[in-house]
Amino acid sequence: MSDVMTLSAPWWSFLLRGALTYLGLLVLMRLAGKRSFGEMSAFNVVVIALAGGTLRTAIIGDDQGMLGPFLGVAGILLTDKGIAWASTRATWVNRLVEGFPxxxxxxxxxxxxxxxxxxxxxxxxxxxxxxxxxxxxxxxxxxxxxxxxxxxxxxxxx
Incomplete structure (x- = not known):
């Protein structure tokens, strides 16, 4: 049971890797264009599933415990909240993240x-x-x- 809570890297690296993976995927999604996920088709679901599986290693590396993935997800959620907070307070951040019609x-x-x-x-x-x-x-x-x-x-x- 102690292996489940053991981390293969410092705790903060999982938060950082989750945040950087989120930001990297956000940039890729913006480059893919507005229509990429506007209407969720079977193709979009496949892309999301493959992206999630592929990015798993970027977030938790070789960690086999349970704590690392939760820290990675915490990094993603904190980054998402931070971007949402900044987007509501600065129009330029919102346009950078969201784009223009x-x-x-x-x-x-x-x-x-x-x-x-x-x-x-x-x-x-x-x-x-x-x-x-x-x-x-x-x-x-x-x-x-x-x-x-x-x-x-x-x-x-x-």
Whole structure:
């Protein structure tokens, strides 16, 4: 039982490794783009599971005990809380972490270049239009790809 609580490295290294892994994955997710996890598909779930399994070693190394992983998760949670705290107090931090929305439709006209830049298939925009009860983009004043990967549409006034 004593092996379960024994650490293979100093306790603070697990916190630090958890925090750095969180920040590294956050950067990779931002580079992957808004649409990467906006709509959770089976592919996204597989990527998340593989990323978690792959990053296990980055967080706890060769540690076989129970305490190391809990310290690593504590580092992740503390970092997440710290980023959330900073994001609510500094707009630039929020924009750095979250990103900016991208215009996909303006005044009833679809911006095909923006769709390609953001990795949004035409069919995804069509699904968003239909989900909003719209037949096509001519009924839309503005359509945005939000930083969370969702498409929001504002209907033109009649």
């Amino acid at each position: 991208a215009l996909l439709v303006r005044d009833g006209t679809r911006d095909c270049a923006a769709l390609r830049r953001q990795g949004v298939p035409e069919a995804a925009l069509d699904r968003a239009l239909h989900a909003a009860g719209l037949e096509d983009e001519r009924e839309v004043a503005i359509g945005r790809l939000e930083p969370n990967g969702k498409i929001t549409l504002v209907r033109r006034s009649r």
